[in-house]
Amino acid sequence: MQKLAVLTSGGDSPGMNAAIRAAVRRAAYHGVQMFGVYHGYEGLMKGDIQEMTLGSVGDIIHRGGTILYSARSEAFKTEAGQQKAVEQLHKFGIEGLIVIGGDGSFRGAQKLTEKGFPTIGVPGTIDNDIPCTDFTIGFDTALNTIVEAIDKIRDTATSHERTYIIEVMGRDAGDLALWAGLAAGAESIIIPEESHDMNDIIERLHAGQRRGKKHSIIIVAEGVGSAASYAEAITRETGWETRVTVLGHIQRGGSPTAMDRMLASRMGAAAVDLLLEGKKDRMVGIQNNRIVDVDFNEALSQKHQLDLSVYQLARTLSI
Numbered sequence: 001m002q003k004l005a006v007l008t009s010g011g012d013s014p015g016m017n018a019a020i021r022a023a024v025r026r027a028a029y030h031g032v033q034m035f036g037v038y039h040g041y042e043g044l045m046k047g048d049i050q051e052m053t054l055g056s057v058g059d060i061i062h063r064g065g066t067i068l069y070s071a072r073s074e075a076f077k078t079e080a081g082q083q084k085a086v087e088q089l090h091k092f093g094i095e096g097l098i099v100i101g102g103d104g105s106f107r108g109a110q111k112l113t114e115k116g117f118p119t120i121g122v123p124g125t126i127d128n129d130i131p132c133t134d135f136t137i138g139f140d141t142a143l144n145t146i147v148e149a150i151d152k153i154r155d156t157a158t159s160h161e162r163t164y165i166i167e168v169m170g171r172d173a174g175d176l177a178l179w180a181g182l183a184a185g186a187e188s189i190i191i192p193e194e195s196h197d198m199n200d201i202i203e204r205l206h207a208g209q210r211r212g213k214k215h216s217i218i219i220v221a222e223g224v225g226s227a228a229s230y231a232e233a234i235t236r237e238t239g240w241e242t243r244v245t246v247l248g249h250i251q252r253g254g255s256p257t258a259m260d261r262m263l264a265s266r267m268g269a270a271a272v273d274l275l276l277e278g279k280k281d282r283m284v285g286i287q288n289n290r291i292v293d294v295d296f297n298e299a300l301s302q303k304h305q306l307d308l309s310v311y312q313l314a315r316t317l318s319i
């Protein structure tokens, strides 16, 4: 292969730029040309493609978001859309494509491989919800953003002796809520993977109060329900004043942590190596701190498993 391309798709995540940089520079190291596809699959269908040079990825390793922009595309989900995408890739002489994104983006990449076009996926999402990889690019940064926010809220919670309910991202995956809950010392963590009992949450609040705790922090993953509804229920049951903070999109941006830059650099470079080795239809992952590659089908047919021992540990430590 002499010409490869890279795109970012779906929700952006901090570290995507570091992955793009690694892909471009690794390709250059191998003497291979790298093209950037702008605006995800939408841009791919339109031929919004430009050659990237060593310089075009300078000064981006520390920037959040993605210099290639990201998009969601309904048109690409159609046969005609995918056909158009393959035609554009052929028009530019591109022989392999790296897709940085989440599981939806990987399903799109698979469709291209089914049409005979080699693709490799790099998991970029703050949710950490991709099977077969211990971590995804952006998770560590989002986690640190959340923990920093909770630490600040804790100051006010303590000063005013209040209960705070904090809603974090994670529609189907509770990883961010769970890890942030443990790292920030939350009293209760409410995640989609684990059933919860309102009586238990209230009892834990009372137990804390009996011990002389001045504040309480409860983390709710957005997929379980709104923080406001939990706050109402707690106030109804206890008569205590509660406050709600929905962290929202602040969790998606910001300069990537060193861990995310490392992960992105390793994964972006590995994606190039895999294409040049003639591999396709695979996703790069990290398992036990080793870079691995896994068949898309294998990864996408599984359900993401959250480490429930972390949940049990958080419960033990927050009594």
Ligand code: ADP
Binding pocket: 009, 010, 011, 041, 071, 072, 073, 074, 076, 077, 078, 101, 102, 103, 104, 105, 106, 107, 108, 109, 111, 125
């Ligand atoms: P993420 O990659 O973060 O999970 P999405 O699920 O929104 O984000 O997927 C990003 C894009 O990937 C979609 O807008 C669509 O263009 C493409 N895509 C998702 N699922 C499929 C599919 N089953 N077939 C083809 N393309 C898909």
